[in-house]
Amino acid sequence: MSLKELKENLAYSCNILANEGHWDNILGHVSVRIPGQNKILMKPHSFGFEEIRPQHIIVVDIATGKKIDGKYERHSEVFIHTEIMKARPDVNCVVHSHPPYATVFGALGQKLRPISHEGNIFYEGLPTFDATTALIRTPELGVGVAKSLAKCRGVLMKNHGSTVVGESIEVATLYAVFLEKACRIHLLATASGDPSWTSDEESPVKFEQIYTPHRLGSMWDYFVRRARQARKRS
Ligand SMILES: [Zn+2]
Numbered sequence: 001m002s003l004k005e006l007k008e009n010l011a012y013s014c015n016i017l018a019n020e021g022h023w024d025n026i027l028g029h030v031s032v033r034i035p036g037q038n039k040i041l042m043k044p045h046s047f048g049f050e051e052i053r054p055q056h057i058i059v060v061d062i063a064t065g066k067k068i069d070g071k072y073e074r075h076s077e078v079f080i081h082t083e084i085m086k087a088r089p090d091v092n093c094v095v096h097s098h099p100p101y102a103t104v105f106g107a108l109g110q111k112l113r114p115i116s117h118e119g120n121i122f123y124e125g126l127p128t129f130d131a132t133t134a135l136i137r138t139p140e141l142g143v144g145v146a147k148s149l150a151k152c153r154g155v156l157m158k159n160h161g162s163t164v165v166g167e168s169i170e171v172a173t174l175y176a177v178f179l180e181k182a183c184r185i186h187l188l189a190t191a192s193g194d195p196s197w198t199s200d201e202e203s204p205v206k207f208e209q210i211y212t213p214h215r216l217g218s219m220w221d222y223f224v225r226r227a228r229q230a231r232k233r234s
Pocket residue numbers: 028077096097098135160161
């Protein structure tokens with residue numbers, strides 16, 4: 001994928017997150033690894049997710065966390081991205097945001113139960129980073145988030161938000177949207193009664209069945225169409 005296409009997809013990721021429950025004023029950020037380089041493309045500070053277009057995207061050095069190209073300001077929490085990129089060569093995209101249901105869920109210390117389909121994405125675990133509830137403004141704290149995440153697809157950040165990763169912009173964005181839905185469903189179900197959930201044995205089977213590359217591709221294309229419609233309306 002060319003740099004131009006990566007920037008276009010990163011902008012769509014931000015727009016999709018805005019439309020699908022991750023909007024939080026100008027807060028939250030997404031990054032994508034530039035293939036073959038020790039650099040990431042990243043959403044800049046000072047803009048809402050829905051405002052991002054390819055021309056806003058900045059370039060950051062993974063080794064230092066310093067901005068090396070782009071007009072706009074870098075988010076101070078860049079170290080969430082750079083330290084996860086260093087720790088997880090399999091990860092090419094990091095989504096950090098403050099979605100309300102995942103934030104509430106992360107404050108409760110409960111285990112996420114796969115009550116709807118989406119919960120099965122996190123069958124390998126959904127850890128909680130609790131070393132601080134403040135901003136991740138140092139490489140050391142970024143390392144802490146990466147250690148909490150370990151090999152999982154997402155990590156809750158206590159009294160803060162969530163960070164979700166994937167091998168591509170498409171996958172990480174969809175998993176971030178689905179984490180928020182899984183937390184919403186869990187909270188709704190447990191507030192309403194004593195719910196059932198998919199068993200540990202069935203969970204990986206459902207994950208493999210539902211979240212195939214083909215279906216994820218179609219889901220991404222659908223969200224991009226919705227984002228384009230939202231751009232036209234704005
Ligand atoms: Zn944050």
